[in-house]
Amino acid sequence: MPVRNPADYRSMLWVAIAITLVVVQYCRPDWIWFLCPVSCYVAIACGTIAHNHAHRATFSNQRWNNVFGHLLTIFYGYPTLMWVPTHNLNHHKFVNRPGDETATWRYTNKHSLWVALTYPFVSGYFQSIPIRNYIDRAKLRKPKLYSRIRFQYAFWIGSYAGLGILAACLYHRQQTGLGLYVWGLSVILPAICSSTIIMFFNFIQHVHTDAWSEHDHSRNFTGKWFNFLFFNNGYHTVHHDNPGMHWSKLPQVHAAASDSIDPQLNERNLIWFLMRQYVLSLVFPSLGTSQIGSVPSNTPAASESMPGLEVAEAGH
Secondary structure, eight states, X not given: OOBSSTTHHHHHHHXXXXXXXXXXXXXXXXXXXXXXXXXXXXXXXXXXXXXXXXHSOSBSSHHHHHHHHHHHHHHHSSOGGXXXXXIIIIIHHHTTSTTOTTOTTXXXXXXXXXXXXXXXXXXXXXXXXXXXXXXXXXXXXXXXXXXXXXXXXXXXXXXXXXXXXXXXXXXXXXXXXXXXXXXXXXXXXXXXXXXXXXXXXXXXXXXXXXXXXXXXXXXXXXXXHHHHHTTTTTOHHHHHXXXXXXXXXXXXXXXXXXXXXOGGGEESOHHHHHHHHXXXXXXXXXXXXXXXXXXXXXXXXXXXXXXXXXXXXXXX
């Protein structure tokens, strides 16, 4: 299994940890309360790994890339092939401008806790549009891709069903509902956390940024611990500027480009940002974010000359 970049051995390790956590919790239900939070974190990390894999395939061998993508589907909570139509081909093309199905401002440009919490539901609903179109096009024009999509959806549903049946078979005689408890907290809850938090990350990385700016279209979280735990997902500006770049190179590129980014968009500590935005700003409004540059929904006249962003579809 030769990876294209040695840094991705850590990605493989995190996926192995995710699998191990499920096995341990199935064997020891009494450990679930302690391990479930860890499983939720690792599943969210697998979501960022799925994102990185969608932009730049992990392995040199396409078959291993397919297997890895199918495996990540279990922990991410949705077929990872759908990163292509929703993220690579849509979000990276429009970057929170009109046409982006993941737009943060669709119904309101306010940045409140309520808007942030409801955003994953709104974004998830509108992402279904490019997903349906992508599947329809694959069915008509790319039968091999369509077969992969069908298999991944079947694998996604089948894995959850199979793990649910396994938990029921293991524990149906011990205690009523124990199998559901094991399945729900070790598999389903982490998957829900993963897909939901990944969409929340997208929200806070783009809300109140200048979608029409060359450098200020994204918010960055530059803390070392956050970027270690989430595979440099915090360096969002340079990721949009270089979507095909391997995630391990983003810190150095961000350091070189940081002076050209509005300082308000370089946050060092995610926890402090969340506390400031969703708690302290209720008392001190000036601590909350405010719109930088043009409102994304308002198309500036000069935008017609703005160069398009590269769309990365490596490995797919």
